[in-house]
Amino acid sequence: MYAEEFEDYEYEAEVYEPTGDPRLDAENERYLGYGSASQYAQYSMPDVIKKFIIYFREMVNSGKLYEIQNVYENTFPKLTEEHFKSSPWPDANEVSPLVDDDQPFLILYKELYYRHIYARIQACQISTYYYVGFAYLMMRRYADAIRTFSHILLYVQRTKPLYQAKTYQNDQINKQTEKMYVLLSVCLVLHPQRIDESLQAVLREKPHAERIVRMQKGELQEFENAFAFASPKFLSPVPPPIDAPPADHRREPFQQLAKVFMDEVQQQLTLPTIRSYLRLYTTMPVAKMAAFLEMPDTDFRTHLLCFKHKMKNVVWTKGTSGLDGELQSGSEA
Secondary structure: OHHHHOOOOOOOOOOOOOOOOHHHHHHHHHHHOOOOOOOOOOOOOOHHHHHHHHHHHHHHHHOOHHHHHHHHHHHHHHHHHHHOOOOOOOOHHHHHHHHOOOHHHHHHHHHHHHHHHHHOOHHHHHHHHHHHHHHHHHOOOHHHHHHHHHHHHHHHHHOHHHHOOOOHHHHHHHHHHHHHHHHHHHHHHHOOOOOOHHHHHHHOOHHHHHHHHHHHOOOHHHHHHHHHHHOOOOOOOOOOOOOOOOOOOOOHHHHHHHHHHHHHHHHOOOHHHHHHHHHHOOOOOHHHHHHHOOOOHHHHHHHHHHHHHHOEEEEOOOOOOOOOOEEEEOOOO
């Protein structure tokens, strides 16, 4: 009987099934090209969300940067977790009547609308900065590495209350944050420059300050320990021989990268001393400077050329690719 009744029915290529969430169903209908279904258009926005949107617009129009930053990084993720855990925020068309069709604000709101997915997975953003900063470090682009680590560490400082709960994601964020502070201290020893005062205050604390002092003294073991602690896990692109794998084949990728890093560090051991003299004396004969350092003139010239070479790095200035950049000198002298 049922076969006869639906025998001639033509099915659409893509079947839409309601999810039960009025707003999510409306989003799906707009995406699939359906008409405006009245039964799903009656979504009622919670009062707390209305108040948040109105308040956010007032802060944007009044230019209160601190409040905007707090809303953007703290309030918005909390409301997302409480009210939109499994569904999107209201789109700009639904928000428009609340803000008198304020187009500049709606542009910002659209950015928030698409950002709410990433607000739920902060570990992804932090991990990305961690790996990008480490890649810059290994490429000897210390200025870019410092900029990358500083940017994400400041973000972590501002959003620290969000990571207090004992979850696996927060544990990962806290561990990566500690690793990035170690990598930042390594970069600053090899390529000194100014950083944000709040980050500098953290590096003045006991464990970081002692590590920095030992590295500035040229203790290679401290550099090696810092690299072993803060580097990510490495994988070899070539599998070991099946019949006779080496006993330490799992550590071989790390050992190769550590050797590259330590070779670079050894080339720069004398640079902090040379930098300190160059900051004290604007003009001085090479022979006199070599006498201060207790080395032959030829050796000092070699170290001076090494200093000039190591202080000139590729630095990102503009463009969409992080690999782009221009050669810039990072020396004060």
